Amino acid sequence: MSFGTAINCMDGRVQLPVIDYLKKRFGVRYVDIISEPGPNLILAKQTDRNAVASILKRVELSVLTHQSKGIAVVGHEDCAGNPGDKEQQILHLREAVRILGQSYWSIEIVALWVDLKGRVEEIS
Numbered sequence: 001m002s003f004g005t006a007i008n009c010m011d012g013r014v015q016l017p018v019i020d021y022l023k024k025r026f027g028v029r030y031v032d033i034i035s036e037p038g039p040n041l042i043l044a045k046q047t048d049r050n051a052v053a054s055i056l057k058r059v060e061l062s063v064l065t066h067q068s069k070g071i072a073v074v075g076h077e078d079c080a081g082n083p084g085d086k087e088q089q090i091l092h093l094r095e096a097v098r099i100l101g102q103s104y105w106s107i108e109i110v111a112l113w114v115d116l117k118g119r120v121e122e123i124s
Contacts, residue, residue: 002028003066005059007043007096008074009081010035017118018074025110025122026070032062038081040073040089040111043096056103063104071107073097076114086113093123 004026006018019031034055036042042051062068073096075082075089082089093111100109111123 001030001066002026003030003032003062003068004028005032005034005062005066005068005071006074007034007036007039007055007059007072007100009039009076009079010037011076011079011081013116013118014074014076014114017114017120018072018112021112021120022070022072025072026108028069030066032058032066032068034058034062036081038075038079040075040092040096041082041084043073043099044092046099059100059104063107068107071100071104071109072112073100073109074112074114077116089113090123 004022022031075093097109097111113121
């Protein structure tokens with residue numbers, strides 16, 4: 001079995017597009033979903049220590065137990081948990097990737113943006 005990890009918004013509009021994208025992107029059969037409203041904002045700002053700790057604990061479980069081949073942090077258009085525009089959310093995505101990279105430097109970490117039509121864009 002092969003796994004990837006998605007730190008995704010709880011918004012149901014973005015779940016399937018992200019899963020489908022990551023299966024192809026990382027060449028995996030399954031995607032562990034770590035779901036929070038606006039996870040890119042939570043990780044970037046680090047103000048809700050409990051939420052950050054919860055996300056990181058679940059990432060660790062996915063990486064250690066399922067030997068995740070890659071991690072994605074997701075932001076999306078019209079997010080209730082992170083109401084920032086695309087440019088602001090991209091800044092949050094990049095910071096979240098940087099923070100995750102401090103602990104998971106040996107695993108590929110990507111930032112994804114999903115629009116209202118379900119199109120997934122990888123942010124460099």
